[in-house]
Amino acid sequence: MNNIDSFLKEIILGDEARARVPSEFIIQYTNNANPPTFFLTIDYLLKTNQANHLFTLPFIQRLEKWYQWYNRTQSGPIPFTFRWRGRNASSIYELNPKTLTSGLDDYPRASHPTDSERHLDLRCWITLASNVIGKLYSILNNEKTNKYLNYAQLLSNNDLLDQLHWSEQYEMYADYGLHTDYVQLERVLIQKQSPTQQYQQYQQTHVIRQVIQQSDVNYKYVKHFGYVSLFPLMTRILNPQSNKLEKILNDLQNSTLLWTPYGLRSLARSSSLYGMKNTEHDPPYWRGAIWINMNYMVLSALQHYAKISGPYSDKAQHIYKQLRTNLLKNMLHIYNKTGHIWEQYDDKTGNGKGSHPFTGWSSLIVLIMSELYDE
Template sequence: MNEKKKLIEVIAFNGRSRSVGSTIPISLFFYFHHEHPWIKEVKSISKQSPDTVTIRGQTNELDKFSIKIHLNTLSQQPVVRTLTDVFRLDTIHRDILTKLTSNPPKQPFFILADQTLKDSEPNTFFIQITLRQPVADEAFSFDIIYQSESSDREREQDLTGLYFNDELVRLQKQFDQRFETIFQLKTKQNMDETKINFARSTLSNLIGGISYFTGQSLVAKPGQKTPDQYFTTSLYTAVPSRSFFPRGFLWDEGFHNLLIARWNQNITIDILKHWFDMLNDNGWIPREIILGDEARARVPSEFIIQHTNNANPPTFFLTIDYLLKTNQANHLFTLPFIQRLEKWYQWYNRTQVGPTPFTFRWRGRNASSIYELNPKTLTSGLDDYPRASHPTDSERHLDLRCWMTLASSIIGKLYSILNNEKTNQYLAYAQLLSNNDLLDQLHWSDEYEMYADYGLHTDYVQLERVPIPKKSPSQQYQQTHIIRQVTKDSDVNFKYVKHFGYVSLFPLMTRVLNPHSNKLDKILNDLKNSTLLWTPYGLRSLARSSSLYGMRNTEHDPPYWRGAIWINMNYMVLSALQHYAKISGPYSDKAQDIYKQLRTNLLKNMLRVYEKTGHVWEQYDDKTGNGKGSHPFTGWSSLIVLIMSELYDE
């Protein structure tokens, strides 16, 4: 830490009790924990300090620091109890219950057994603040102030009370000015203060969710039953949702940094460096970074172990593409960084290759699954989006091919900055993958008039409840379960997968299509078709005409990417539409018209839902426009800020 600077962080708590008859005591608990001993001194409430508890500590990462809990409301005479001890993070909530005591009728509530600083090198500090007789409608408040003490300079005043309020107002004005300088929303048509405040809040929540994690991932190689503890590492990253997805997601993070880089490119550079520190010797990066027990506590067990053969969309190439187009962060693009990026790229090119030249296939699908209507492709990021009904090694996945086209182009451009001999190798391969004739041979269906995946497939599948064979003749009750049944075996053969949706749009979204291509014209027409993807709220993920539209994937899994509106994909479509509207071609006017209508629909609906619920959501219902999934979700849904500002390539 820079010794000339001091880090200050304040949590202000304000509350108001409401009486509903008899007065009920209110207790608030806070704890501060580190895996190693850190507490050096504790000063509790006393005559000399009647309103402040001070804890001083030191760790290798933070150096010296203090934490102050300052009570702003003394009229209600709260009971303050503190405790220091040694706790394990994974059992802390259970173990603290053993430290509570009561003394009825004098104290008819549970409080911490107050104790002084122990000699056992404690790693946890607890504080309990209890209002014994809350007064109805009377406010009470306190501040928690974290302050670095690694500098020799003393602060003249704690950042609290009116001083804190004044500083907050000053910084809010500074934020608003910078926000307008970057995004210039006041220059946009029909952009009032309500919409601008929505955009400010959305960006703030994305930036506020940037986190620093330390620990180990659980990793398994193919066929490995017991996972290994990955090396201890740290990750600086944004998160999709602080409350529901508080961890790093590989394909989300590329989208996050399209917005973060506009606000502060140095943050994006730091994030990129941390993520590429995750590369293993083979060039693989886990698709979810779940570091340590605390992070794992919020993750379903089936998603904790990361498998070294599984990929995720390499969206960091979107971030780097933006940095290249705007001539930003050229100091990042050194030979060592490009070589690490190339190693990651080559891992995809080696492990996710398809059955024939210039094809690619996501690994990780379960060909033996009997419970899924369509075996999920979690590695694609699109989870239950319909693929070939019968997973095989002969599948060809359109979206992965388009990601690899983008990636090849970016690697070539990066090497060209250094005049490296590998430049032409990558640019030539990108040109091959961009060849529309070759793309059409592999992924265009003349029968369905759409770009599509290819594989062993039938639409004649359904979920049925069937009896489970009895384990013994004496079993009294007949159990049942829901499994997939193929209703027309003769239809199972290799073909294009007739499920029009986001995957079908990838040649458009990654700008692979020639602006004069009649396939572009067909896709633009299909975008406006309300029986396919068009809604008054944005583009749905799967066409209404699809046999799997809105269908559950298992008895317990509701549809996820089977109709809902996702903002990251709508952003990519809008970005591509603006691109085709600006370049010369017979369909530029059509692209511009669709762009304007789609942008208007997205903005109108997201603002409506935000005003109604106070949240940005993970996805939006294609029938009502209402928010769905986790919330608040200011990960890639925060791309609405770039849509509002119309910042795509600049």
């Protein structure tokens, strides 16, 4: 694996670290990419003029080389679409094949992975990356400035975004792919041949995925409202005048979807996969729990739309205040109760879940307290 690849990937270093990670997560593939979250940091530094002297031509050119690799390896089936690599189309043990490369692991995607998928969150990450590289080149008055800014503007075009990712039927932004909601895990009896006694057969039960209605497996938008649906908001692609922005703001406040007294849950309570195990042994991960990093991005976007002129600025400000208060109150309560900051938080009780003590993305609560966002 070359340095361009490792610039983006989670690398597990050392025997001790490898011993704690399942083998399936250790192997790295040069065509698989992870979310380029470091562009959020670069964008913040650009907006605050804190480190422009550090952005030299060699640095930008190296970043550009990575960007070209990312576009080449993660491009989608048609122009202006993108697809996370690494999904296992032949998996029979997963209710919904994981998309580990997206960072959202078991968040529901198309039920039947194909090369024709279109992933909304990845498209929004590419838009952000294009815009940042364009701004970096503008510091140097480089001729490539317009190339990247124009591409970012094209990806930000709301009409094109709606063409590729807006479902009129479900009234939401969504992934697109070969999909059905009619799947479930069932325990079945499988005949197997003993490896030691060639002609002896034995029976063993396995929990495997069953497609209940094969006729419903078609190319369509994926009807699972959650964090992925919010990416056009979180990356500020939506026009402040857009009625799609109003729809998302209304949905944010809906308790049957993402709203809880403790923060925004990762998957709508009305989703068919809400709180569902992905395998016989894998508990839900991004299927309802509250994640502070994503709530931070939503808060940042709400503050952005509250500050700029538009018909929904007051609504954005109102939701911002409520959401921020809910997150702060709950995290303080759980910290006082347990003495820990947690990886994620339960959407029904507010209790901490997952790894602890956890000062990774959950420490973003400090920035939320100080109202310090990426603008």
